[in-house]
Amino acid sequence: MAHAEKVYKVRNGVKTKQFTWRACYKKPDGSKGTEPGFDTKKLAVAWGAEQERLIKAGVWIDDTKRGTTFGEFAAIFMASRRKRGRTGGTRWDRLDNHILPRWKDTPMQAITWFDVDSWQQTMTIEDVSRGHCVSLMSTIMTGAVDAGYILVNPLFGRRRTRDTSGEAARPKAPKIKRDGGVRPEDAVRIAERLGPARGIHVLATAWTGMNWGEGLGLHRDNALLWRRQQWGAGEFACQVVRVAEEYAEYQERDEQGRKKGYIVRLEPTKNEWRTRDIDVPPFLARLLRWHLEDWPYERLFATDSGVPWRRGNWARVFRPACDGRKERPKRQGVAYRPAWEPICEGLDMRSLRALHDTMQSELGVKEPLAFEAAGHKRPGIKAHYQKPSPAMRAERLEGLESVFWEAMANVGLEALWGRVDLVKHPVERGP
Template sequence: MAHAEKVYKVRNGVKTKQFSWRVKYRAPEGHVPEWLSRSGFPTKKTAEDWGNEQERLIREGTWIDPDKRAVTFGEFARTFMASRKKRGRTVGTRWDKLERHILPRWDGVPMGKISWFDVDTWQQTMDLEDVSRGHCVSLMSTIMTAAVDAGYITVNPLFGRRRTKDTSGDAARPKAPKIQRDGGPRPEDAVLLAERLGPNIGVHVLTTAFGGLRWGEGLGLHRDNTLLMRRQPWGSGTFECPILRIVEEYAEYSERDESGAKKGYVVRLEPTKNDGSTRDVDVPPFLAQLLRWHLEVWPHPRVFCTPSGRPWLRGNWSRTFRPACDGRPKREKRQGVSERAAWEPILPGLDMRALRALHDTLQSELGVKEPLAFEAAGHRRPGIKRHYQKPTPAMRAERLDGLEETFWRAMGNLGMTALWGRELPNRPTELIS
C-alpha cells in the first residue's frame, strides 16, 4: 500500500517549517530497490492517490519504470540495432536511414514524448521521395513496437497510421518515369541489349529477363547450381526441365559494428533474403542452351561475374551497362585510345531491376498460374492459398512454352536467328515424356 510522508525544505542548511509530500510505493517483484518514491506533491492525498495508481498499473502489467520512461529514442534505437541480427545489407540500410534522416530529428526526444502528429508533420518536410519517407516512418514504428515489448512505453503511436501525403504544388504532379516508355521494357529490348553486350554479359541479361533473378542472386549463382534437372512424376510420364538453384546472393554495403560505426565497404556472399527467395527456377530451352555454351568457356565458379572472376560492383557494372542502354557517341582513335563505335539508344533508363520486372510482366501476360508465378519470382505468396495450391508440372510446362515462344517471337521481330554470331536451334522441345 502506498504511503506518504512529509519532506521539509532546507534553506542555508537549516530545516524550515515549509514542506511537501513524498509518496513511497512497492515496486514490481524482483525490482531493485523494492520501494520507489516520488516527491513534490502539495498534499498527502494527491501523493497517496498517485502512489496507489502506480501500484494499480504494476498489478495490471502496464507500469513503466521511471528509469525507462526517461530513455530517448536515439538511446533505444541503438539498443534495438545491436540486438537485431539481420543480413548485412539490411543492417546497413537501417543505419543509413537512422543517421541521415531519423536521428537528426528524434535522437534526444524521450520515447513517451513522441506522437503521431509530430512524426507525420516531420515526414512531410523530408526532402526525399515519398517511398523513402514511408521507409523511414516504418523503421521508426518497428523500433517503437520493440520499445513497447521492452517496457519503455505502453503503446506505439505510429502503429497502423496512414501518412499524410503532400498534394500541393509540384507534389501533385506525376514524377517522370525512369524508363521513357509506356509498358516498360520489351523482350526485344533484352535481346538487343544482350547482343550488344556480348555473350558473357548478354547471357546474364537474358537470364534476368526470362528467369527473374534478382541482381544479387545472379551474381551469387554458382555453376554447381546451374542447369540441374527437375524430375517429377506426372500422369503416366515424367516431367523434366533444367533449373537454376537460387540459395545465396552477393550483397554490397557498408559494414557496421553493433554501435553503428562504419567498418568498411564489403561485397559479401549471404543467404537469400527469405525462404521464398530460396528456390529452383525452371529454365526455358533457349536459355538452357545459351547457359550451356557459356559454361563451356567460362572459367570461373560464379556464372555471372567479371572477366577476372570477381563479383560485379554496381559502379563498374553501371559503366558497362548504361552506355549499352542509353547510347554513346563515337570516339575517334587517338594516341593511347582506340576507336569506339557509336551506339544508338536501346531504352534509356533500363536497368536490371526493370529486366527482372519484365519477367514478372511476361508471366502475367502468359497467364502463369499464381502458385508458380510467385515461386518463380522469389515472392512469398500471401494468404492461406500458399499452403493449399502448389505448382504442377503442367503449370511449369505452360510457363516454359510461353517464355520460349516469347523469345523466338522477339527474335523474329528483330529479324535475328543467331546471337553473338552463333545459331540457336529453334525446335520444339518435349517437356513431359
Template sequence: MAWAEKVYKVRDGKQTKQFTWKVNYKKPDGTKGTASGFPTKKTAEDWGNAQEAAIRAGRWVDPSLMQRTFGSWAREWMQGQAPRGTTTTRRWDRLEADIFPEWENVPMAQITWYDAESWANSLTIDDVSVTHALSLMSSILNGAVDAKHLLVNPLAGRRRRRTAAAKEALQAKEEAKENQYAPPEVVLQLARRAGPLDGMHILTVAFTGLRWGESIGLHRDNTLLTRSEHYDGAQFECPVLRVVEEVAEYQSRKPDGTKGPLVVALEPVKTKESKRRIDVPPFLADLLRQHMEQTSTPQLFMTRSGVFWRRGNFGRQVMKPVSGGKKPAAAVRGHAKKEGWEPIMPGLTMRAMRHTHDTYQAQIGVKPILEFEQAGHKYPGIKGRYQHPTPQMRRERLEGLQEIYERAMRALGWTEIWPAKPTTTQDPPK
C-alpha cells in the same frame, strides 16, 4: 499509499516562502519513487496513488524511463537486433541520415503522431524512404513499449496523410516505371550489344526473373540441374536454376553503429520462397551450356577479373551505355578510336529485366501459383496453401517463353544472338 511534502523554492541561496509539492510512492522493487513540481498537495497525492494503482495492476512504466531520449533507446534497440547485414545497414543509414537529426535528443514520452507525421511530410527524400523511416521509428517505439519504457507507441497503426507535393512526387515515380519493361527484341539487342559475357547475364535475368543478388551469386553447380516429376504416365523433365544464395552488398556496421568495411559477399537468400528452382526454357538452357563451357569462374556472371559485380558498376559500365547509346571517341595518344552506337531503350536497368520477365509470364498466361513460385514470392491467401504448380503448367510456361524468344529472333532476322564476328563491340568493363 502515496504521500506529499512541500518543496520550498530557493533564491540566492536562501529558502523562500514559495513552494511546490513533491509526491513519494513505493516502486515495484520496494524503493521510494518521487516526482516533484505539483501545484497542490492533492494533485501530487493523486498522481502518486495513480502510480501505485498501475503497479498493482501490472501496467506501470517508470516515468524516468519515459523521459529517455529516442536516440539513446534506438541505439540500445539496434544492438539487440540480429537481421541480415543489408537490413542493419539500411536501418543505420535511415537513422543517421533522417531520423536522428530530428528525434535523437527528444524524450520518447514527448513523441506524438502529429509531430511525427508533420516531420515525415517535410522530408525531401523519396516517398518510399519516408514510409520506411516512419516504420523504423514505430518498430523502435514498439520495442520501448515491450521493454516498459512507454505505455503505448504513438505511431502504431497510424497511416500517413501525404501532402500534395508528396502525392505528385509519388505519381511521377509511378510514371517513371513505364520504362521498366523491355520487349523481347530489345532484350536480344541489348544482349548482342553487351557481348556474350554480360549479354548472357542480361538475357538470363529477362527470361528467368532472377533478382540482382541472385543472378551474380548463381553458381555453376546450381545451373542446369534437372527437375523430374510424374506426368502422363512418364516423367516431365526440364533444366532448372537452383537459387539458394545471393550476393549482398552493404556497408557493414558494428553493434554501436560505427561503420566497418564494405561487404560484397555471398549469403543465403532471405526467405523460404526465394529458395527455389527456376525452370529454364530450351533456348536459354542451350546458351547457358555454351556459356559454362566458355567460362571458368565459380559464379557464372562475374567481372572479367573474376570478382563479384557491384550493382552500380554494372549499371554504369554495362546497362547505361548498352541501352542508352554511346558517343564515338576520336583516337588520342595512348587510346585508339572508339566507335559509337545509337540508343536502344535508354533507362533500362537489371531491375527492369526482372520486371520484364514477370511481364512475359503475364503475357503467356502463366498460372498465378507458378508465376509466384518462379519469381520467389509468396502466393497470398488460402490458395497459396492449397494450390501447387503442375507439370502441365510448367510445360506451358516454358513453351510460352520459348515462343517469345523465337518470335523475337524472327522479327530481327537473326539466327544467332552473338555472331562469330560481332557487328558491334563493347569496351570491356573495368
C-alpha cells in the same frame, strides 16, 4: 508492500536530526525500488503504493527509462535487432539521413502522431520513401513499448496524410522512358551488345526473374539441375537453376551504427520463398551450358577476374549498353571505340526482373507457378491448395521460348554473339 523510510540529512559529514521520507516499493522483477525527497511519511507511502498499482495494471514505466530520447532507444533497438546486411544498412541510412536529424533528441513520450504526420509531409523525398521512414519509426516505437520505455505506440496503425497539391499532383516521369516499358527485344539487343560473358547475365535475369543479388550468387553447382515429375503416363523433365544464396552490397556498421565501409557479402536468401528452383527455357539452358564450358569461375555471373560485381562497376558496363555512348577516336594508348545508339534509356536489372513477371502475365502463367518463379509468397488460402503442375510448367517454358525467338526475329538476329546459329559445334582438331 509499499512503505516509507527516514533519510537523515547530513551537514559537514555529520548526520543531523532533520530528515525526509523515501518511498519504497517492489519492482516487477522483485527488486526494491525507491524514490527519495518526500516531506511526510504519508506522501511517500502513497507514492509507493501508486507505483505498485501501476505495476499490477501493467502500465508502469521505470523512471530510468522515462526520459529516454528516440535517438538513444534507436541505437538500443538497432543493436538488438540485427538484420541481413543490406536490410540493416538501409535502416541505418534512413535513420541517419531522415529520421534522427529531426527526432534524435526528442523524448519517446513526447512523440505524437500529429507531429510525425506533419513532419513526413515536409520531407523532400519520394512518397514511398516517406512511408518507409514512418514505418521504421513505428517499428522502433513498438520495440520501445515492448521494452517498457513507453506505454503505447502513437504511430501504430495510423494512415499517413499524402500531399495532393502542387508538385505532388503532377505525374512523375517513368524511370524507363518508353510507354510500354522494357521489351524482350531490348533485353536481346543489350545482351548481344554486351557479349557472351555479360550478355548471358542479362538474358538469365529477363527469362528467369532472378534479382541482382541472386544472379551474382548463382553457383555453377546450382546451374542446370534437373526437375523430374510424373506427368500423365510419362515424365516431365526440365532444367532448373537453384537459387539458394545471394550477394549483398552494403555499408557495414558496428553496433552503434558507425560506418565501417562498403562490402560485398554472400548471404542466405531473404526468406523461404526466395530459395527456389526456377525452370529454364531450352534456349537459355543451351546458352548457360556453353557459358559453363567457357567460364572458369564458380559464380556464373562475375567479373572477368571471377569476383562479384559491385553495382558501380556493373553500371559502367551496363549503362552505356542501354543508354548509348559517343564514339571514341583512336589515339596513342587508347583503342578506337564505336558509338552506340541508345536501346532502352534508364533500364536497370530490376526492370529486367519486372520484365520477366510481365512476360509471365502476358503468357497467362498460372498463379501458383508465377509466384513460385518470382520467389514471392502467394497470399490467401489458395496458396495452400493450388500447386504448380507439370502442365503449368510445360506451358510456361513453351511460352518463354516462343517470346525469345520472336524477339530475335523482331530485331533481325538469327544468332547471338557472332555465332552462325545457336548450336555450339565441336571444335575440329587436327591429327
